[in-house]
Amino acid sequence: MLFNYLFRLNTSKCFYASITFLFFIVSGIFSSLNAQRQPLKDDGLKSTFSSDLINIETSVGQVFRYTTTLENNATEDQIYQLTAKVPEGWKAIFKAKGKQVTSIKVDRDKKEIINLEFYPSYEAKPKKYEVPVIAKSKQESLSLNLEAVVSGAYELKMTTSTGRLSDKITEGEKKEIQLTVKNTGSLSLTDIELNSKTPPKWSAVFKPSKIDKLSPGETENVTAILTVPDKTIAGDYMTTFTAKNTNTKDEAVFRISVVTSLASGLLGAIIILVAILVVYILIRKYGRR
Structure with missing residues (x-):
């Protein structure tokens, strides 16, 4: 009898232990399925800062x-300070x-579009510049x-050595104009x-007549000898000096x-005086009739 009682007691305990173990297994399966149905927020998800183009030439x-x-994947709103480490200038x-x-x-969980502009230095040399851009909160x-x-x-x-773009010249004479040609590019x-574009019958000669080579930043001095023909009417005239090659100009x-010469001025004055004298004589002679 005692043996049967102990046997039934052990059997009952094993049964309850098995039921308990089976309950925990089923609970774990349901928990796992529920976790798959409800994705958890990834606390490790970082914000991003990206550009559609990385390299521009x-x-x-x-x-x-x-x-x-700029995309904010943090758990709260953020204010980002924007800086760019551009080259000097x-x-x-x-x-x-x-x-x-x-x-x-x-x-x-939002994003903002930011347009970024780089203005290079006028003296920037041809090469690739790396520019780190930082958004910090x-x-x-x-x-x-x-x-x-x-x-x-x-x-x-192309300009003059003094920067002045005007001068005087006497008709029938020549004028030397000092010009400078500078390579302001990077090549x-x-x-x-x-070349020159002058008024009709004028002429311009350059010394030197051609520049073989100018390195970046280099300047060449050029003399333009301008000739104005005789009997040119006094007044202002425009002359265009041009420097060019196949790439730029x-x-x-x-x-x-233009001013008249002294001889021309005296001759003109004499002609005027003679004309006045002739008119005076004619008036004295025929005015009494």
């Missing part, structure tokens, strides 16, 4: 324009919603590495031709004030 004097996206401008900004608020710091490639530019400037210039418009 343009010439000196042109603007580099990027379109960036460059300028960076951030724009959002049509306004220039230095910081921007981005709501949680109290909670995080996001970085974006952009590339600005400055390509070579052909450009020259060398070769075979630069010198520039011109200087020069105003020439």
Whole structure:
């Protein structure tokens, strides 16, 4: 009897233990399925700062324009300070919603479009510049590495040695005008031709007549010998001096004030006096009749 009682007791305990174990297994399965149906928020999801274009190439004097996206995946709204580590002499401008900004608020789980402009230095050399851009808030710091490639530019400037673009000349004489031709671009210039556009019957000769080569930043002095023909009516005349090659050109418009010579002035005065004298004599002679 005792043996049977103990056997039934052990059997009952095993039964309850099995039921309990089976309950925990089923609970775990349902918990796992429920977890799969309801995805948890990933607390490790980071905010992002990206650009549609990373590398842009343009010439000196042109603007580099990027379109960036700042996405806030944090648990709360954030204000990001915007900075760009541009090379010396460059300028960076951030724009959002049509306004220039230095910081921007981005709501949680939202994104903002930020337009970024780089203005390179006029003296920037042709090469690739790496520009780190940072969006920093109290909670995080996001970085974006952009590339600005400055390509070579052909450009020259023609003017006078003094900067003055006007002078006087006596009709029938010659005038030497000191010009300067400077390579203001970032690439060398070769075979630069010198030309002029003068009033009819005028002429201009250049010394030297051609510039073989100008390196970036280099200046060449040129003398233009302008000849004004005799009997040119006094007044202001425009002469255009041009320097050009196959890549670029520039011109200087020069105003020439022509004055009469002393001999011509005396001759004109004598003619006027003679005419007055003749009229006077005629009046004295025939005026009494």
